[in-house]
Amino acid sequence: MATPEERLSELGLVVPEVAKPVAAYVPAVRSGQHVYTSGQLPMRYGELMLTGKVGGEVSAEEAYGCARQCALNALAAIKAEIGELAAVKRIVKVVVFVASTRDFTGQPGVANGVSELLGEVFGDAGVHARSAVGVSVLPLDSPVEVELLVEV
Incomplete structure (x- = not known):
């Protein structure tokens, strides 16, 4: 069975360096x-991927991508604490905050960027x-x- 890091690699992704607080x-x-x-922001190479409100300057699709990057950054923070992502027994809780315009109601679709990635990486444990x-x-x-809460 593939490790979470191997699954990420199969997806063309890597666990980044831990984002600086x-x-x-x-x-x-x-x-x-x-x-x-x-809380992990969509930092990539030390910079935010995008700024602005979802439903305004940022599309739902772009926010979905930002959510995936946030998840990768959270996994980096977890890996730094426990050594290897294979030690994760279960993803327990995910909290996704979406800065949005007053009329944007697609927060669950944005959050799917995190949920779907975790499912791909951890299977049933995700x-x-x-x-x-x-x-x-x-x-x-x-x-x-x-934010992520995981059991190890």
Whole structure:
């Protein structure tokens, strides 16, 4: 059976370097058998992929891609805590914040960027509870922010 890192490679993806926090916090914390990530932004090569509101400057499709990048960044934070993603027993909870215009109601579709990636990488262990929340603004004017809770 392929490891999560091998599955990512098959998808043409890699676990990036851990994104540097933009304030006074750490990217992830382990407590017992769980790892909680801080909110991860769609940082790629040290910069936000996009800025703005979904339903405005950012399309739902672009936000979906941002959500996938947030998930990769969360996996990087988890891997830094536990060594290998194969130690993840289950994705427990996903929280996706979407900075959106007042009339945008497609937050669940944006959040699918995270959920579908986790399903591809972890199979049945990637099935999780989830919240998709529309908000008025996120740090650095990011369109998406993602938190993960995993069991190890």
